[in-house]
Every structure is written in structure tokens, then in C-alpha cells.
Amino acid sequence: MNLFTSSIIMTLLMLTMPIILTSASTHKNKSYPQYVKTTVSYAFMISTIPMVMFLYSGQEVIISNWHWMTIQTLKLTLSFKLDYFSVIFMPVALFVTWSIMEFSIWYMHTDLNINHFFKYLLMFLITMMILVTANNLLQLFIGWEGVGIMSFLLIGWWYGRADANTAALQAVLYNRIGDVGFIMAMAWFLLNTNAWDFQQIFAIEHENLNIPLAGLLLAATGKSAQFGLHPWLPSAMEGPTPVSALLHSSTMVVAGVFLLIRFYPLMEHNKTIQTATLCLGAMTTLFTAACALTQNDIKKIIAFSTSSQLGLMIVTIGINQPHLAFLHICTHAFFKAMLFMCSGSIIHSLNDEQDIRKMGGLFKALPLTTTALIIGVLALTGMPFLTGFYSKDLIIETANTSYTNAWALLTTLVATSMTAAYSTRIVFFVLLGQPRFNPVIIINENNPLLINSIKRLLLGSIFAGYLIFHNITPTTIPQMTMPCYLKMMALAVTMLGFILALELNSTTQTLKLDYPQNPFKFSIQLGYFPIIIHRLLPMMSLSMSQKMASMLLDMTWLENVLPKSISYFQMKSSITVSNQKGLIKLYFLSFMITLILSFFVLNFHE
């Protein structure tokens, strides 16, 4: 027991060391990035001790350290819950972060503020660890907000670029909308269960949990970019590639899913929220996979792929399989981070070119990156016995054989085939064919930092699924028997996506120019969702305020009602009434003739 708790405390404290030592100005040192990287690697190695202890003896620990304050009847403490989820997620997250930090030493090498960047990455990692190991809702909320803030700071890392600032602001705003749901859930739990500790919440039998669970679902929608609050994730690709790899593929965006997984004892018995979760996840995965089919920026395609996989995780929670969703979180971290790192290697080698229409023929030029990209793509689509297979195939099988919403199931299958389609598109445009980039660049991936980090995640992508799956305690009994066509469904749908995409991509080499049709326009403009939501609402409120303030009050009441209306009315009526034509001489002549005639008539009448 002592080894468990002391390892965890040492892991968490070690991570905070480089931040605390800021006062000793180690952060101005030139080798601060290496220091941070080795700190994270040591933290990873130490955190594998509790994981192994848990896997082989089933020991769960709750560390309750410090009583902060008691607000009337609510006791706020600093406590860490180290159960199945956090003890397995911590080593995985630390491993991925270690590789990403090594990669970003290479990627951000020419940046003058690289020490600052590493400090931000480390602060993000600490808040993510706080989120994952929290035992009460307050600590989770601290971690939740912390990852949101660090995401904002890291997305806007190149703050001189207006698009980056917009994207960072977008991330914060969408996360805030989700936070409303989180706070609502916290308030409900405070009012009805008088505690924010998980043990007490799970021990009480509640009658109707719709409100807090809906609040938690909203929070997950905001943080994990589900449909309705999703545009921030593709926009967040404005940040540097290590940020995309760490935050927006493996760790931060799974925080929403992690929250729902934490609350699985409450969600087990609530069919309404499960159905809502299922439909939301199915909608997300289909929509974002459809949007990924026509994007031209390699990072945006991978971002939409992340969003689609997050939708798949939410679907898994919706069919009441939280442990499978957690398994998918862990396996997804490996290959998604690796995909982002490969794209970073490609972007850096091609001199900051991110458009796949300007890449090509990298198959022979970047061998290790090519290998890693293809293996990552295969793992993503669920190639048998790679990492993704163990979680994704199980999810599809369980969804196929469970008593669930048929529409959600169908959309999930369609989204799975679309996954294969856009992955083929990436491979086809980036790696195959003739080069379409500038000839005068130096393509070099010969740096040990890059090679080692990609190799590590490559080994993880191939073996981690097997290792994790065969060592964890079985929690829910997987469905062992099912008809053959259902068993083959995931594989068949994926192969269909592959073949279709390959055919389409090959035939595009020989087509004439065609103007985009409506489904294409729908896909490439992200379903018109960002355009409508980001522009329509502000435009309506601003134009309404302009009309009310300046046009209604100033122009109408003060200007138009009496003065201008009088002059306008007079003019219009005089135009209507007058029928003169301005023949003045004629009028004067007739006047004179009248005078003379009257003179004669009145004088010589007799």
C-alpha cells in the first residue's frame, strides 16, 4: 500500500517541479526543454508501478490529504481517486506526452520562446492529471478549467496571427457553454446529495437523475466537441502541431468522455440519458466524418477524425459500456498522437505546407514518416490485431448485438466506412503519386529526436492494444456469440470504405474540371454550422441594436416625426395640387386682357 501511494505522490510532485523551480530561474536555461522531457519520462516510469500493482492485485487507493474548508455542511478536501480509470490512464497519458515533448524539441527548435512553450505544456499536463485523479467534483472542475485555459494559451501560441486568436477565443467560448452544464450538475449534487465526493454520490439512491446527467452531457459536449459545440476543434489546429497532438487528440478532448465514464454508476440506470448520449454521439461521428471527406488541410482532416472517434466513444457510453469507451480512449491516444506527429514531420519538411493538394510523392522521401502514417491509418480504421482493433471492433460488435437505436447504429457504421475513406484520401494525396510541392526544399527526417519519438508511439500503436487488453480485469462480459455477418460487419464496412475511396481517388486523376455540387459544398464548409452560428446571431443582435438606437430613436422620433414629415407632406401635396406649367408671360398677358376687357365691359355697358 505504501508503494502505491508514494509512487503516485511522487509522480504528481515530480511533474510540478519544473514549474515550482521557476523562482530559481531554471526556466531561462537553454536545456530546460530536455529537463522537462526527462522529468515527464521519469514520471511515466514511476507511474507504471501503481498500474502494474493495480493490474495484478486489483488494489484501488483513495488518497485523502488535506481538509481545505468546510462550508456549513460541505467538506472540501484535496483527495485523489486512483481506481481502474485513473491508474491506467496516467501512464498512457504520460507516455504520449513524453513522446510529444521529445518531438516538440525538434519541431519548435527555432522558436525563441521554447522554454515558455514547455512550461505551458507541463502546466497542461498537471491540470490534466488533476482532472483524471480527482475524487470530488471541485477538484475535477479545477482540472477542467485548467485544461481549458491551457488550451486557450497554447492554441493562441502564435498570437500575431489573427486566425489563431479567433480560434483560441472560439475554444474558450464553446468550452464555457459546456461549463454551464457542469456547474448545473455540481449545484444539483450540492442541493440533493450534500456532497461533491464521488463515494457519497454513488452510495445514495437517487430518484430522478435527469438534470445532473443532462448537465454532465452538456459539459462533455462542450469539452469533447460533440455536435452543436464542435467548431472549435478544427479551428484549434491553428496552434502548433505538438499542441494539436497533445491536447486535441489524446488528452484534453477526452476529458468530456472521461467525465461521463466517471459517472457510469449513475448512468447505468437512466435510459433517457443513455439514449440522448447515443444519439448525440452517432450524430457527431457521422457529421464530422462527412466533413472530413473534403478538407484540404491535413491537420483539419486529422482533427475531424479525432472528433469522429470522440463521437464513437460517446456512442459507447450510450450503449452502457463505459469500460470499452475507456479502452478506446487509451488506444486512440497512441495512434492519433502519432498521426499528428507524422503530419508535423511532413509539414516541417515541406517548409510549412499544410495543404494536401500540394503534397505528394513522399513515399520514398520520408520513409519512417510514411511507415508511421500508414500504420496509424490502419490502426485508426481498425485493422485486425493492431491497436485500434481491440477497442473499435469490440465497440462495433457490442453495438451490433445490443438492444439499441437502429438509426444510431446505422450512422455509426456509415461513419466507420467514412473513416476508412478519408484515411485513404490522406494516404493517397500525401504519400502517393508525383510530387506537387516546390522542388527547392530540403526534406530531412534524420533527427534522432523525431525518429525516437515516432518510433516509440509506433511500437505503442502496434502492441499497446494487445498489452492493455490482455492485462486488464474484465469488467463487462463481451458478447461471445453473434451471427457471422454481424461479426464481419466492421471489417466489411471498413474495406468498403477503403476500396471506394481508392477508386474515387484514382479516377480523380483523369476527370475534367467540375464545379462543386451541393453535398460537396455541404461537406467542405463544415455543414454550414460555423458560418450560421458564428455570424448570424451576432449580426442579428448588432443590427437590431443599431436599428433601435440610431434609427428608431434618433432618426425617427427626433428627426422624422415632426420636421421632416411636415416638409415632406407640404412638398408632396403642392406637387399633387399644383398644375401650373410656368408660362408666366401667358399668365400676365391673360391678366392684362382680362383687365382691358373688364374696363370696356364695365364702362360702356349703358
Place this chain on the structure above:
Amino acid sequence: MPVVYVNIFLAFIVSLVGLLIYRSHLMSSLLCLEGMMLSLFVMLTVTVLNNHFTLANMAPIILLVFAACEAALGLSLLVMVSNTYGTDYVQNLNLLQC
């Protein structure tokens, strides 16, 4: 009736005819208007002085004041027309537009 009234009355008629019949310049009708006012002034003064109509001694001066006002008004209209068209030809006024 003294003959002088006939003379002044004739002057008035001549000015009136000149006001109503003119060729092209608006200025000439304004001048004839002044002529009308002048003859009226003289007639009024002669009448008041000959008949010792003491209470009406102010009348010619008031007439003069009003004549001056209307002359100013007429001139301002002439200047406005002349500003728009450059000349004061009366055939320019055939287009009424509000």
C-alpha cells in the same frame, strides 16, 4: 377731379402694362413693379396733402416700407433664378419642380 390725378393714373397704367407685357427679362417686370409703387406713392401723397387728410399722413411712408420689402423679395427670387440658370430669362421658369 384735378387733372394731375389723370396723369398719375396714366403713369400707373403704363407701368402695369409694362409689368404684364415683357419679352424675356424678369428684371424688367420687377422694374415696372417699382414704377407702379412709385406712382401709387405719388398719388397717395398728393391726395393726402391736398385734402388735408392729416390722419393719413403716415400712409405713404407705410406704403414705401411695404414696397421696399416686396422689392427685396422679388430681387431675391430673381437672384435665385439667376443662380440656377445664369440668366434671368423668364422662359427658364417653365419647369416647376418641388
